[in-house]
Amino acid sequence: MQTVEVSVADRVRAVREAIATAAERADRDPTAIAVVAVSKSVGRDAVDAAHTAGIRHFGENRVADAERKFAGSRPSNTTLHLIGQLQSNKARPAAHLFDLIESVDRASLIDALEKEADRLGRPIPVLLQVNVAGESQKAGCDPQAASGLASRLGASPAFALRGLMTIAPLVEDAEAVRPVFRALRELRDRLRHDTSLPLDILSMGMTNDFVVAVEEGATHVRVGRALFGS
Numbered sequence: 112m113q114t115v116e117v118s119v120a121d122r123v124r125a126v127r128e129a130i131a132t133a134a135e136r137a138d139r140d141p142t143a144i145a146v147v148a149v150s151k152s153v154g155r156d157a158v159d160a161a162h163t164a165g166i167r168h169f170g171e172n173r174v175a176d177a178e179r180k181f182a183g184s185r186p187s188n189t190t191l192h193l194i195g196q197l198q199s200n201k202a203r204p205a206a207h208l209f210d211l212i213e214s215v216d217r218a219s220l221i222d223a224l225e226k227e228a229d230r231l232g233r234p235i236p237v238l239l240q241v242n243v244a245g246e247s248q249k250a251g252c253d254p255q256a257a258s259g260l261a262s263r264l265g266a267s268p269a270f271a272l273r274g275l276m277t278i279a280p281l282v283e284d285a286e287a288v289r290p291v292f293r294a295l296r297e298l299r300d301r302l303r304h305d306t307s308l309p310l311d312i313l314s315m316g317m318t319n320d321f322v323v324a325v326e327e328g329a330t331h332v333r334v335g336r337a338l339f340g341s
Contacts (some may be wrong), residue, residue, distance in 0.1 A: 122338045125323075127207040130332070133325040144325055147192055147314070149335030153181055155338050162186040169192040170213075170333050174201045174267045177208055194276075194314075194333055196250040199223040206235050213238040213276040213314055218250045221263060221270075228269035235269060238314055241298065249278055254298060258305060267310045274312030274330070275299050281335040285320035292316065292327035 112200060126146060134141035147168040148161045158180065167188055171177035172195030181191060193209040199220050205212060206227035215221060215237045228235045241260055242251030252260055257275075264272040277295045279288040292315050299310050314331040315326025323334035 118340070119157060119162040120336060122340070123161060123164040123166060126334055126337050129322055130325055132133075133322045137326045137328075139325070139328075140224045143330060145331045146338075147194070147331050147333045149194065149317070149333050150180070150339070150340050151176060151195070152335065159186060161338060162189065166338070168192060168331070171209075174204050174208065178204065182208060192314075192333075202227050203230075211236045211238065211273065214240045214250060215264070216240040216242075216250055216260075217262070218260070221260070221267075225267060225269040234271040236271045236273055237264060238274050238312060239264060239272065240276045240278075241295060243277045243294050243298075244280050246280060246286075251277060254294070255300060258302060261308070261310075262306055263303050265306050272308055272310070274310045274314065275302075276312075276314035278317075279315065279320055279324075281319065282320060285323045288320050289323050289327060291325045292329065296328040 117174050123281060130143040130144050134144060145168050146166055147170045148166045150169045151172040168190045170192040190210045193205055193212045193214060195214060197205055197214050197220060202223035206224060224235055239257060240251040241254055241257050242249050264270045275295055279291045282288055295315055296313060299313055303310050312330050313328055316329045316332040318334050318337040321334055324332055
């Protein structure tokens with residue numbers, strides 16, 4: 112086994128152990144929590160090593176980077192997530208390449224993806240990205256707008272709205288962002304009640320704070336450095 116494979120395998124094991132410990136504290140099933148390997152800064156060799164170690168979800172920030180890395184071939188039984196901000200003019204390649212678009216956050220993007228769903232002849236699985244912390248530099252809809260956007264996505268045959276996503280502020284102490292994760296879960300619960308949509312996915316938590324996110328109900332954690340190094 113090559114060095115990169117050993118290194119990634121060890122890191123995958125450590126991340127899963129941390130998730131299991133956090134899930135136990137929250138009385139949750141650790142097998143219900145998916146690790147999305149953020150592969151934006153690594154090559155295909157690292158992706159393949161993570162796949163060998165059992166990772167089946169991969170997240171990319173940019174359509175063009177994902178096309179270069181995955182369009183020719185993809186590891187078997189993988190789910191490819193778009194986790195970066197999506198420009199409306201990239202809706203077509205994104206809809207064709209990604210299995211789940213996590214960064215839907217505005218009406219204009221919904222319009223563009225709706226047209227692509229018509230071309231594809233199937234609904235596009237999406238998450239609604241919510242800027243819970245209100246950071247001006249971050250993408251995501253305002254929490255006050257989430258209900259209207261979720262209702263539109265849920266009512267359109269062009270989409271399969273699977274849940275919500277957020278990016279928490281980068282802080283030294285992960286406890287500082289616990290309220291962000293809790294707020295997203297509570298928003299999901301309210302939307303479930305109002306729309307009758309299942310909204311099973313809560314994508315929240317990254318390398319610095321995924322343990323807290325798991326304790327607050329994350330079903331998907333997006334982890335890069337913890338798996339692939341700096």
